[in-house]
Amino acid sequence: VLSYQEAMERYGTDAPDVRFALELRDITDVVRGSGFKVFRDTVEKGGIVKAINVEGGAEFTRKELDELTELAQSLGGKGLAWVKLTEEGWQSPIAKFLSDDEKEAISRRLEAKKGDLLLFSSDKEALVNQVLSRIRLEVARRLGLVPAEGFSFVWVVDFPMFEYDETEKRLVAIHHPFTAPCDEDIEKLTSSPLEVRAKAYDIVLNGEEIGGGSIRIHTTGVQQKIFELLGISSEEAEEKFGFLLTALSYGAPPHGGIAFGLDRLISIMARTESIRDVIAFPKTQKAHCPMTGAPSEVDRAQLEELFIRVIRPRTDTPSGAKSPA
Numbered sequence: 001v002l003s004y005q006e007a008m009e010r011y012g013t014d015a016p017d018v019r020f021a022l023e024l025r026d027i028t029d030v031v032r033g034s035g036f037k038v039f040r041d042t043v044e045k046g047g048i049v050k051a052i053n054v055e056g057g058a059e060f061t062r063k064e065l066d067e068l069t070e071l072a073q074s075l076g077g078k079g080l081a082w083v084k085l086t087e088e089g090w091q092s093p094i095a096k097f098l099s100d101d102e103k104e105a106i107s108r109r110l111e112a113k114k115g116d117l118l119l120f121s122s123d124k125e126a127l128v129n130q131v132l133s134r135i136r137l138e139v140a141r142r143l144g145l146v147p148a149e150g151f152s153f154v155w156v157v158d159f160p161m162f163e164y165d166e167t168e169k170r171l172v173a174i175h176h177p178f179t180a181p182c183d184e185d186i187e188k189l190t191s192s193p194l195e196v197r198a199k200a201y202d203i204v205l206n207g208e209e210i211g212g213g214s215i216r217i218h219t220t221g222v223q224q225k226i227f228e229l230l231g232i233s234s235e236e237a238e239e240k241f242g243f244l245l246t247a248l249s250y251g252a253p254p255h256g257g258i259a260f261g262l263d264r265l266i267s268i269m270a271r272t273e274s275i276r277d278v279i280a281f282p283k284t285q286k287a288h289c290p291m292t293g294a295p296s297e298v299d300r301a302q303l304e305e306l307f308i309r310v311i312r313p314r315t316d317t318p319s320g321a322k323s324p325a
Contacts, residue, residue: 017207057117213258
């Protein structure tokens with residue numbers, strides 16, 4: 001069992017593959033005020049710096065390091081700093097910018113030794129985790145660290161209840177607005193809602209989420225508070241969810257559940273390259289069903305029965321002519 005926070009800190013993802021190590025380590029405190037401007041500026045702007053120690057990775061060629069850097073950039077990262085620990089010391093374009101004390105502290109934090117390769121990412125926390133979680137998987141693949149056999153399950157629990165949407169400038173529910181907050185965090189709903197954990201959980205197999213669920217809110221007061229935090233007025237809540245609030249007012253036991261993705265589970269068990277290999281009637285990439293021919297034209301009478309009108313895309317027409325309706 002891993003908490004969401006622990007999974008993100010150690011693996012950079014909430015669906016970690018725990019069959020191999022290569023864990024992420026936060027070195028933000030070590031490089032605060034660093035002579036390496038990229039690290040220093042990132043920390044000053046509120047970002048973080050994380051690293052992975054690839055044991056024995058000093059054998060990676062420059063071409064391989066460039067390919068990893070390109071992967072990091074394709075994910076939105078500015079790049080991927082690296083250090084090889086050789087007999088001669090730190091071999092890296094960034095080595096000259098780091099003091100001996102910094103090098104020693106980084107090596108100690110990463111438990112690094114001669115022959116290892118250190119990979120660094122610095123940016124906003126979410127982006128650093130996204131980049132290094134993918135780099136971790138790619139490095140494991142290249143080094144053959146992913147076992148061909150066996151199944152490794154892990155529960156991920158205590159997901160955050162909310163996140164702040166920068167576009168809409170408000171809180172949004174990470175799971176859904178009916179997920180119950182952890183009992184010990186209920187008081188934080190008023191003071192610090194972003195610190196509230198939810199009674200939500202996922203089950204992960206070999207780095208793939210195969211199921212997820214939650215315990216639901218079962219009291220009217222808590223449900224109304226969640227609606228309020230999400231910017232749903234009492235009038236809107238009554239209009240859209242009045243039936244639920246009324247039902248909860250009569251008393252409801254704690255309840256919840258979980259839903260499994262059986263296609264994904266069977267795909268992992270069968271060790272197929274694609275989930276499409278285990279779906280009975282898979283669609284094409286354009287959502288076409290080869291067996292039934294769906295989607296197909298709908299009879300006009302059926303559309304009229306449902307009060308649906310089809311508006312076709314405008315086509316190029318001669319000047320002055322009208323497009324077909």
